[in-house]
Amino acid sequence: xxxxxxxxxxxxxxxxxxxxxxxxxxxxxxxxxxxxxxxxxxxxxxxxxxxxxxxxxxxxxxxxxxxxxxxxxxxxxxxxxxxxxxxxxxxxxxxxxxxxxxxxxxxxxxxxxxxxxxx
Amino acid sequence: xxxxxxxxxxxxxxxxxxxxxxxxxxxxxxxxxxxxxxxxxxxxxxxxxxxxxxxxxxxxxxxxxxxxxxxxxxxxxxxxxxxxxxxxxxxxxxxxxxxxxxxxxxxxxxxxxxxxxxxxxxxxxxxxxxxxxxxxxxxxxxxxxxxxxxxxxxxxxxxxxxxxxxxxxxxxxxxxxxxxxxxxxxxxxxxxxxxxxxxxxxxxxxxxxxxxxxxxxxxxxxxxxxxxxxxxxxxxxxxxxxxxxxxxxxxxxxxxxxxxxxxxxxxxxxxxxxxxxxxxxxxxxxxxxxxxxxxxxxxxxxxxxxxxxxxxxxxx
Numbered sequence: 267x268x269x270x271x272x273x274x275x276x277x278x279x280x281x282x283x284x285x286x287x288x289x290x291x292x293x294x295x296x297x298x299x300x301x302x303x304x305x306x307x308x309x310x311x312x313x314x315x316x317x318x319x320x321x322x323x324x325x326x327x328x329x330x331x332x333x334x335x336x337x338x339x340x341x342x343x344x345x346x347x348x349x350x351x352x353x354x355x356x357x358x359x360x361x362x363x364x365x366x367x368x369x370x371x372x373x374x375x376x377x378x379x380x381x382x383x384x385x
Numbered sequence: 386x387x388x389x390x391x392x393x394x395x396x397x398x399x400x401x402x403x404x405x406x407x408x409x410x411x412x413x414x415x416x417x418x419x420x421x422x423x424x425x426x427x428x429x430x431x432x433x434x435x436x437x438x439x440x441x442x443x444x445x446x447x448x449x450x451x452x453x454x455x456x457x458x459x460x461x462x463x464x465x466x467x468x469x470x471x472x473x474x475x476x477x478x479x480x481x482x483x484x485x486x487x488x489x490x491x492x493x494x495x496x497x498x499x500x501x502x503x504x505x506x507x508x509x510x511x512x513x514x515x516x517x518x519x520x521x522x523x524x525x526x527x528x529x530x531x532x533x534x535x536x537x538x539x540x541x542x543x544x545x546x547x548x549x550x551x552x553x554x555x556x557x558x559x560x561x562x563x564x565x566x567x568x569x570x571x572x573x574x575x576x577x578x579x580x581x582x583x584x585x586x587x588x589x590x591x592x593x594x595x596x597x598x599x600x601x602x603x604x605x606x607x608x609x610x611x612x613x614x615x616x617x618x619x620x621x622x623x624x625x626x627x628x629x630x631x632x633x634x635x636x637x638x639x640x641x642x643x644x645x646x647x648x649x650x651x652x653x654x655x656x657x658x659x660x661x662x663x664x665x666x667x668x669x670x671x672x673x674x675x676x677x678x679x680x681x682x683x684x685x686x687x688x689x690x691x692x693x694x695x696x697x698x699x700x701x
Binding site: 339 | 400596642643
């Protein structure tokens with residue numbers, strides 16, 4: 267059953283930055299959005315170890331120059347566009363994409379059924 | 386070999402500013418030159434990942450570039466140099482320290498220890514009925530402003546592609562003693578100059594994982610671990626595992642994600658062992674690695690509904 271939850275306005279995520287969200291109200295961010303040449307949304311779960319939260323601090327999902335997603339558990343690096351692990355423990359695996367819903371006014375939402383199953 | 390334990394870990398990092406803030410808020414003292422010290426002078430050192438003065442990386446995502454061991458005296462450093470020169474290069478550094486590598490390619494340094502003796506830093510006492518070692522009367526255990534500072538660099542944990550080969554190197558070439566072991570995973574080891582249960586633990590993993598799993602500093606006791614961790618969470622840092630208490634070593638723990646490409650732990654109250662100890666062995670798993678585990682949550686206070694309100698079934 268579809269349940270769409272608003273995240274934020276797309277303008278609140280600056281180019282080259284990331285932001286985590288907890289649309290299910292679980293107490294921890296379960297997904298994050300990166301804006302780099304477009305918006306890219308991923309589940310906050312490193313494929314190296316089931317359910318591993320990736321940020322080292324709130325919204326800290328990227329490397330210093332914002333060119334890669336980094337898991338702060340063991341340093342795994344991921345391509346922002348494809349989610350593929352390109353360095354680290356889970357080479358060959360990939361982040362799980364979350365489909366964003368963007369309204370004409372720029373509101374970003376998700377269907378939280380995408381966040382129900384563990385990876 | 387009278388090796389006391391790790392004096393410093395050197396990391397080549399991607400984000401100097403983030404790591405500096407992280408290590409400072411973790412509780413280490415920035416003293417310049419990328420060095421962040423505990424109360425006894427043991428330290429984490431950070432430099433840019435492309436700093437030419439650093440030993441080569443491991444070819445993985447790991448940012449650890451060198452583990453520097455503190456030795457009791459220069460004679461120990463010289464003896465290690467003589468031993469390792471039998472089959473590998475040993476670089477002599479200007480300050481009398483040496484640099485080489487272990488059999489898995491991890492860069493190692495050895496120096497006369499920089500550790501300052503910690504004086505007048507009492508550990509945690511409890512008012513346990515029947516115990517002679519209790520807090521003095523009218524001594525209050527906790528207050529909001531109490532210190533919870535890293536006292537000394539405790540241990541480092543490596544992911545290694547060949548734990549048996551790694552264990553043999555540290556045992557046969559450097560005199561480390563295995564105190565306990567996880568079957569098929571790896572050994573907990575201590576050098577001869579300390580009675581801490583382990584300063585090194587190694588975990589067998591695929592080659593692409595080779596590197597540092599975590600490092601930790603000893604705090605003054607379980608209350609300090611929980612307090613330091615709670616303060617760290619309050620600053621926005623991401624808890625990974627804990628707080629809880631390990632089985633092997635008995636140390637209290639709380640692990641966090643970090644921008645150093647590894648986990649960073651607070652720990653306290655680790656077992657001490659001497660040569661009379663017989664190593665235990667168990668299968669690695671959640672039951673073997675933790676006696677119990679808590680999960681952080683926001684502070685709350687037990688209580689019922691406001692006066693006059695309907696009592697909910699779940700209220701106690």
